[in-house]
Amino acid sequence: MYTVGQLSKLTGVSVRTLHYYEKLGLLEPDRNTGNQYRSYSENEILRLQKIAVLKQMHFKLSEIKVILDNGEVAHHDTAVWSRALTQQMVFVKQEQEKLQAVEHLLFSTLYAMRATEQVNIEEMLGFIRELEQPPQGPQLRQQAFTPEELEVLPINDVSNPLAMGWSDILRRVSGLLAEPPDSEASQQLAASIIEYADKMFDGNEQLIQKYWEYITPQEGQAARVYGMTDEVMQYIDAIIRIYLGEDDPRA
Incomplete structure (x- = not known):
């Protein structure tokens, strides 16, 4: 178990942020019945680790809460940690693929402008359409x-x-x-x-x-x-x- 100060020092997450996560229901530290001091279990560390990853992927805190609420309790269970990390790797891979698709669209638009030396509004409309409906190019190439x-x-x-x-x-x-x-x-x-x-x-x-x-x-x-x-x-x-x-x- 870790105090809020210890957890903040070890993770680099400010005490204020940890309190805010608790207020939102993202973290649920135990409270000492006598002095109300917070203590964080391994389960809370797993949740905090998930929060850190999902924030890097630009999930909103409200979205992160939904993901966390569908999670599992750790209790030193390596299988639980493995599943959690594997799920996060899947999330990261999906985001990478989305970003790569956007990168290719941006590149293609710059490429078209350089080839024609003009801005083609139809190309821009197509760009928006492909963002909404990802292109099939990668699958065809595979x-x-x-x-x-x-x-x-x-x-x-x-x-x-x-x-x-x-x-x-x-x-x-x-x-x-x-x-x-x-x-x-x-x-x-x-x-x-x-x-x-x-x-x-x-x-x-x-x-x-x-x-x-x-x-x-x-x-x-x-x-x-x-x-x-x-x-x-x-x-x-x-x-x-x-x-x-x-x-x-x-x-």
Whole structure:
């Protein structure tokens, strides 16, 4: 058992905060019938530990109380502590996935603005819609790629400075769509795309091809990756095939 002062000193949680948690019913310390001094059991330490984790995950105190009220009593039971910590890890994992989804949405919006050099209100509306209804992209990628491949896919690392670089290439593509695929400008672009892909996929040509096939929209479908419409992908495919000598533009 710990006094309120001892618990405050050991956890870094102020005495005032501990009193406030008690007032809200988050903590229920024992009271000495003689002097009314508070004493905190192991069960209260477990509850305080849960509160600390859930607060970091931005749960409101009222929400935390509901979670705690559905909990268990500890009494030195390692199984209870294990279940509690495992449940918290599940909570943390879920929050991480939500935050990663938001991170990808933010990145995609910045990416689109950089590629087009304008703010697209429809994209912003789509952003809001996807926040309310999480996109299916992660599930689709898990079906298409092995865990090892997913680890190195550029889409999984928005912190990679190369990831935003594709928006610059897309902007160049949009300005050259009317150019013949064998023109000097188109072939310079093809060289840039090949160099970029080699860096992004660390020279893994098999994964490059697999990813290209994955993002290619089926007939009548919208682009799977922003800006990669059927027209854009056909143009890119054409200029690269010529650059690699696979197609003769004079044929």
